[in-house]
Amino acid sequence: MSYRIAEVAELVGVPATTLRYYEDIGLIAQPARGGNGYRSYDDADLARLRFITATKNLGIPLTDVAELAKAYDVEDCSTVAHQVVEMVARRLAETQTRIGELVALAAQLQTVSARLADAPTSGPCGDGCPCATAAPAPLADRRTFVPLTRGPVVAEPGAHVIACSLDAGSVPDRVADWQALVARAVSREPITGGVALQFVASPELVAELARLAAAEQDCCTFFTFTLTMTTGQVRLEVQAPDSAADVVAAMFGTAA
Template sequence: MTYRIAAAAELVGVPATTLRYYEDIGLIEPPTRGGNGYRTYDDADLARLRFITATKNLGIPLADVAELVKAYDVEDCSTVAHQVVEMVAQRLAETQTLIGELVALAAQLQTVAARLAEAPAAGPCGDGCPCATAAPAPLADRRTFVPLTRGPAPASDEPVIACSLDAGSVPDRISDWQALVARATLREHVAGGIALTFSASPALAAEVARLAAAEQDCCTFFTFTIQMTTGQVRLEVQAPPGAADVVAAMFGIAP
């Protein structure tokens, strides 16, 4: 079956201009044209375009998508899937780092907003006024919870999905978790979260316990369960349904 560009674009879920753009940059070969000069796409073209759209929607750069398309056309599915997994892992690491940076920025902005609210009602600005000195300073005796999700506030009996870790420590904490999660030998779904299994060693067991305790202190909506058996350490991470994206971003997902 063949499709004109408007029908093909609708079936793939992108504007017709996107298909023309893909053609212009060489991401796809120019489609066959009918006797009337109109572009025509067949089912194989649509399957390829859906693959392109799916990988692009994962945030994979178009230059990398182009390499995947080359593999898609000549390799078996397992080989293509392996390449996609590698690119997704890279995007996940980048996204987790960005989450840490955004949480840190949110904490800084909340601190700035609180200090600016203390500005005097009258008088000119000067060197010592909050407008000029609102940059956040370390506050050892109090913490600010930064919401990690959007949407309405939870009911009074539900945990708040927020983090109180000071802004400067967030990127390092994210990096610590990334390094630990990368050492997992098994990932499994559990109710409300994920379970990570590691090959046991005294140092690893101590690191799991240290990170879990530190994380639960600043993100009280998490529940961590550590099980130690011969040769293995198992960490279960659970959270309310509203925090599912946070769990996936920090700890990954089970295959």
């Protein structure tokens, strides 16, 4: 069966301009052309383009995708799959490094925000004002790695595993849920191993705090949540091992 470029673009899920770009850089060969001069693709072209698109969507660089495409043309499936696994492993390591860096940066930004909130309301800026001194030292190599895995995580006896079993696609929504809830806190204070948030109590708020805390503890077992209700108030304590301090600060803020 033959396909026009617009049909292939729709079936593969990329713009026609991307297909032309792949031709320009030699990632795919120039397709045959019909008597009317239009590009004509066959089922083999379509299958190859689907493979290229799938590997590209994993974040694998085009140079590596080109190597995989060459293997796809001549190697058996198990050999190609092994190469993809190796590239995915490298991509995963790079992604976890970036997550660690972003978590550490988010924790520092939380600290800076808290310090700047105490800035005086009058007077000029100077050497000692929070605007100039709130920022901490440059990021050191103290990244917190939070592997995202559904498999069992084995720790040394007595050690804490800083890991999350939530699938990567659900992480942004979970973080957004926590940020929306944390923004409703009326006060916060440091506690051993974490932070305590105070809220004005309501049935809806208590239910949401309990739901999120239970969901978070289910996928991130290194967290400890304590929910205390008194007349008109509810207190949420979030604690974690010292090695996860950056994660606590990034998700729940700091009391500094």
